[in-house]
Amino acid sequence: MKRFVYFAICITLATMATANDFKNMRDQFRHKLHYELCHVFGAQDPGAAVLIMKDGKTLFKQCYGIADTQTRKPVTDKTRFCIASLSKQFSAVAILQLAEKGLLSLNDPLSKFLPEYKADFFNRITLHHILSHTSGIPDARERGDRHFVLTATDVESCGYMKTLDHLNFEPGCGKYEYINPTFQLVYQIVERVTGMPFEEYMQKYIFKPAGMKGTCYFEDGRTIPDMAHGYTPDGNGGYREFDYGEETFFATKADGGIYTSINDFAKWEKALRDNKVWSEDSKRQAYTPHVAIPEGANYGYQPYNSYGYGFFINERPGHKRIVYHTGDNGGFTIYAGKVPEDDVIVLIFSTRDNIDRMGIAGKIWDMLEEFYYI
Numbered sequence: 215m216k217r218f219v220y221f222a223i224c225i226t227l228a229t230m231a232t233a234n235d236f237k238n239m240r241d242q243f244r245h246k247l248h249y250e251l252c253h254v255f256g257a258q259d260p261g262a263a264v265l266i267m268k269d270g271k272t273l274f275k276q277c278y279g280i281a282d283t284q285t286r287k288p289v290t291d292k293t294r295f296c297i298a299s300l301s302k303q304f305s306a307v308a309i310l311q312l313a314e315k316g317l318l319s320l321n322d323p324l325s326k327f328l329p330e331y332k333a334d335f336f337n338r339i340t341l342h343h344i345l346s347h348t349s350g351i352p353d354a355r356e357r358g359d360r361h362f363v364l365t366a367t368d369v370e371s372c373g374y375m376k377t378l379d380h381l382n383f384e385p386g387c388g389k390y391e392y393i394n395p396t397f398q399l400v401y402q403i404v405e406r407v408t409g410m411p412f413e414e415y416m417q418k419y420i421f422k423p424a425g426m427k428g429t430c431y432f433e434d435g436r437t438i439p440d441m442a443h444g445y446t447p448d449g450n451g452g453y454r455e456f457d458y459g460e461e462t463f464f465a466t467k468a469d470g471g472i473y474t475s476i477n478d479f480a481k482w483e484k485a486l487r488d489n490k491v492w493s494e495d496s497k498r499q500a501y502t503p504h505v506a507i508p509e510g511a512n513y514g515y516q517p518y519n520s521y522g523y524g525f526f527i528n529e530r531p532g533h534k535r536i537v538y539h540t541g542d543n544g545g546f547t548i549y550a551g552k553v554p555e556d557d558v559i560v561l562i563f564s565t566r567d568n569i570d571r572m573g574i575a576g577k578i579w580d581m582l583e584e585f586y587y588i
Contacts, residue, residue, distance in 0.1 A: 243585045244274050250577060255279045260445040260453050260545065260566035261289040265476040266578065267559040268587055270484060275476070281442040281565060283453060293442050294473040295563040296432060296457065296464075297548050298541025301472040303500070304420055305400040306345050306524030307486075310496040311419060317407050320345070320499075327403045331375050335385070341403075343385045344396040345523040346504040350381035353393050355463070363462040365434065368401035368412075371466050375399075390505045390521060392513035397469035397524075404468075412467065424485035429474040431467045434458065438473050444545025445566045453545075453566060461544035470543050476561050479550065483559050501537050501554065503527045514540070516572065534588050536579065540571065549575050556588045 247266075255261045261279015265272070277289040312318050318327075318341065325336040335350075343349040354374050357363055362370070372395050383389045401412045408415050413431055421429050430438060444461070445453040458464045465471070474482075485491050492500075503520030514521065518530045528536040538551030549562040549571050560578050562571060582588045 239585055240273065243581060243587075247274055247578065247581060248276055251276065251278060251574075254569060254574065255564075260443075260564075262562060262564040262569075263289050263291060263293060263295070263476045264563075265291070265480060265559070265561040266582075267480060267483070269557045270487075273587065279565070281440075283443070283445065283455070289442065289565065290440070291477050292428065292440050292475050293563075294428065294438055294440050294475050295442050295548065295565065296444065296470075296541075296543050296546045297472050297474055297479070297550075297563070298470045298543035298546055299394075300479075300539050300541045300548055300550055301468070301470045302397050303524035303539060304416065304472060304482075305397055305404075305468045306500060307492055307496070308404055308416065308420060309341055309345060309400060310492050310500065310523065312404070312407055314493055314496060318403075324399065327406050328375075328399070331378070333378055335381055339385045342504070344399055346521055347390055347392050347396070348386060348388075348505050349393065349396050350383040350385045350387075350389070350391070351375065351378070351393055351396050352380070352382045353395055354378065355395060357462070364459060365465055366463060368398040368466045368468055371395055371463060372398050372402070388505065390507050390511060392511065392521075394463070394466070394469040398466050399468075401466075401468040420491060423490050425481045426474065426478045428478045429472060429482075431471045432458065432465065432473055433467075434465060440475070441473060442546075442565045444543065446545045447566075447568055455545070456567070457544035457546070464544060470541065476563055479561055479563075480559065483550075483552065487554070487557065499523060500525055501527060503529070533579075533583075538575075542567070547571050551575060551579075553588050558582060558588050 255278035259279050263277045266274040279289055281287050281289045281293045313320055320342040321340050323337050324339045339349045355371055404412050404415050443455050444457040446456040448454040500523040502522050505521050507515050507519040509515055514526055516528055518528055520527045525537050525539055534553045536551050536553055541548035545567045547564040547567050547569055552559045
């Protein structure tokens with residue numbers, strides 16, 4: 215009996231020591247990262263919200279600086295940022311959902327959904343190509359009309375494709391070019407396949423199942439509670455607003471129009487992880503590298519980077535695979551990355567465009583390795 219009690223005490227003490235060690239390590243991680251971020255985001259400047267989660271639990275959550283320089287409202291975990299091109303993964307999931315339901319196939323040509331697009335090459339460009347930026351469609355949007363580029367909707371922005379007569383390369387030839395208008399096509403495809411307005415579909419089948427009650431698309435005149443603005447340096451040591459009305463093609467939705475908070479986006483990540491909005495097979499397809507991103511690419515190049523469906527995949531030798539996306543719209547600078555195998559998520563939502571986003575993300579991933587979270 216005494217021996218049993220002795221062993222029980224030893225086990226308890228060892229467990230307590232392990233728990234204390236873990237807490238100390240976690241505190242060191244938090245303090246070190248907070249110190250780093252305080253040197254990037256000043257308390258009185260446009261700021262950021264940063265969230266890191268492991269196994270669905272918060273490792274680090276801090277907010278910095280100002281969400282709106284007019285009201286001086288600070289950034290909080292409820293602040294809604296324009297997440298820009300992170301919106302593409304939501305559109306990709308919508309297409310994958312419709313494929314699961316048998317309403318379309320990723321091998322379907324664009325001509326099936328958009329018969330008014332007359333060029334023969336629309337018979338060769340498939341949904342797979344537009345979701346992976348391998349279509350060859352050029353970004354030939356009209357930029358001479360200032361009002362048009364500031365206010366164009368998804369349908370208006372893609373209008374040039376009706377008379378498009380050339381491609382930058384043959385679809386599926388192995389080349390990559392990041393093109394926003396091809397993701398804007400998802401807006402029309404979803405509506406034509408489902409008979410529902412795009413936003414209605416996204417609310418019912420994407421945001422609601424994920425529990426994202428505080429998420430919506432930007433629209434001119436729409437009130438968005440806790441809405442942040444984007445900012446850029448004004449050349450005089452301060453910042454000027456840089457979003458709708460200042461930035462071109464800000465009003466399109468399927469490629470970059472979502473406003474959400476780090477709290478709501480964390481719910482999205484959990485929904486993706488737990489297959490609440492798609493199947494395991496759809497997840498596999500989205501996270502599979504479909505095309506390598508070459509050095510000199512117009513957007514998204516990092517060493518060992520590829521593109522899936524709405525996600526970048528980085529497979530640096532000797533490190534864990536990171537599935538991520540970046541977003542840039544006006545002054546908003548956004549990053550959302552994860553190591554699916556370790557269930558670690560990193561979110562950096564910033565309201566200004568003069569930060570080294572990939573440098574910050576790289577430091578965070580290095581620290582997560584240092585403290586054994588991945």
